[in-house]
Amino acid sequence: MTERRTGPESGPLRLGTRRSKLAMAQSGQVADAVSRVTGRSVELVEITTYGDISRENLAQIGGTGVFVTALREALLRGEVDFAVHSLKDLPTAQPDDLALAAVPVREDARDVLVARDGLRFAELPDGARVGTGSPRRMAQLNAYARCHGMTIETAAIRGNVDTRIGYVRDGELDAVVLAAAGLSRIGRIDEVTEFLSVDMVLPAPGQGALAIECRAGRTAQDAALVAALAALDDPVTRAAVTAERSLLASLEAGCSAPVGALADLPPLSAPLERGDSQADGQIVKEMRLRGVVGTTDGSTLVQMSTTGPVPETHDQAMALGRELAAEMLAKGAAGLMGERAH
Numbered sequence: 559m560t561e562r563r564t565g566p567e568s569g570p571l572r573l574g575t576r577r578s579k580l581a582m583a584q585s586g587q588v589a590d591a592v593s594r595v596t597g598r599s600v601e602l603v604e605i606t607t608y609g610d611i612s613r614e615n616l617a618q619i620g621g622t623g624v625f626v627t628a629l630r631e632a633l634l635r636g637e638v639d640f641a642v643h644s645l646k647d648l649p650t651a652q653p654d655d656l657a658l659a660a661v662p663v664r665e666d667a668r669d670v671l672v673a674r675d676g677l678r679f680a681e682l683p684d685g686a687r688v689g690t691g692s693p694r695r696m697a698q699l700n701a702y703a704r705c706h707g708m709t710i711e712t713a714a715i716r717g718n719v720d721t722r723i724g725y726v727r728d729g730e731l732d733a734v735v736l737a738a739a740g741l742s743r744i745g746r747i748d749e750v751t752e753f754l755s756v757d758m759v760l761p762a763p764g765q766g767a768l769a770i771e772c773r774a775g776r777t778a779q780d781a782a783l784v785a786a787l788a789a790l791d792d793p794v795t796r797a798a799v800t801a802e803r804s805l806l807a808s809l810e811a812g813c814s815a816p817v818g819a820l821a822d823l824p825p826l827s828a829p830l831e832r833g834d835s836q837a838d839g840q841i842v843k844e845m846r847l848r849g850v851v852g853t854t855d856g857s858t859l860v861q862m863s864t865t866g867p868v869p870e871t872h873d874q875a876m877a878l879g880r881e882l883a884a885e886m887l888a889k890g891a892a893g894l895m896g897e898r899a900h
């Protein structure tokens with residue numbers, strides 16, 4: 559932009575961000591991308607959220623939205639122009655006055671193990687203490703352990719990524735489980751001792767994806783920003799995370815419930831491209847949605863998947879999630895979520 563004007567439409571865009579190292583890293587990356595597509599400079603505005611100051615266990619404070627509410631309030635008060643969230647931390651219901659302007663290309667969605675002595679999960683000794691505060695991770699790790707004759711003890715931890723890895727470095731725990739995307743964004747991906755296969759641990763709905771949120775276009779300026787940010791949207795990632803979150807919402811589970819979900823383009827037989835299949839001579843892109851619900855002790859898991867054409871609209875993506883949820887509920891999924899804290 560060469561023309562200089564005064565007023566909010568020409569000054570720097572203000573990006574509301576949490577202060578954690580992970581939030582600052584992902585906000586910094588998005589800030590660069592936003593300046594590239596809008597031609598405007600982006601200024602980071604630090605905001606403290608309840609999730610950052612509370613010492614309570616996430617499951618106890620309710621999970622959904624603790625990291626997000628303060629950022630949204632700053633948006634609605636007009637103190638910032640947009641915010642970047644880890645998509646997995648967003649409540650499934652989208653408020654009318656805010657727009658999910660872009661879901662950029664997803665990073666590695668997997669969970670990873672950071673263990674002492676370079677150990678993989680299957681190499682952990684009996685009684686190993688594995689840190690994770692996530693009922694979803696506990697359920698799937700405990701189920702894997704039971705299946706393979708291992709005994710592990712899960713320890714509910716929380717805190718930022720550095721703090722969690724610290725429990726392994728100082729010998730308090732044998733291993734911790736984290737999201738690959740988080741480690742990669744703060745430059746600590748080299749410390750991973752195993753990338754956990756999604757057949758072993760399905761990630762949280764939306765894991766590895768970011769959400770760029772701004773005010774819904776009530777004013778011309780807001781509408782212009784929504785339109786400009788759309789350049790950073792990846793339709794396949796958006797369809798995948800929409801289906802995953804629809805599954806979560808249809809299971810009526812909060813983000814701290816033991817629900818894993820992943821939608822991707824499944825590999826099919828050569829010579830077709832990844833994610834393609836042939837029907838009546840036509841190439842049809844397919845998306846596979848996998849879901850899991852379990853008890854945290856891993857004694858019962860309901861794990862199912864469904865495949866359909868890659869959703870082209872929001873409603874189609876929502877339908878994919880709803881359909882899988884209905885099948886999972888028919889197999890008893892609801893009874894496994896009774897451990898929710900609220």
Ligand SMILES: NCc1[nH]cc(CCC(=O)O)c1CC(=O)O
Pocket residue numbers: 644645646647735736737739740741764765766767768
């Ligand atoms: N629950 C906290 C949180 N929110 C997003 C990430 C990582 C980044 C992502 O999943 O996109 C993490 C840390 C973790 O689960 O290890």
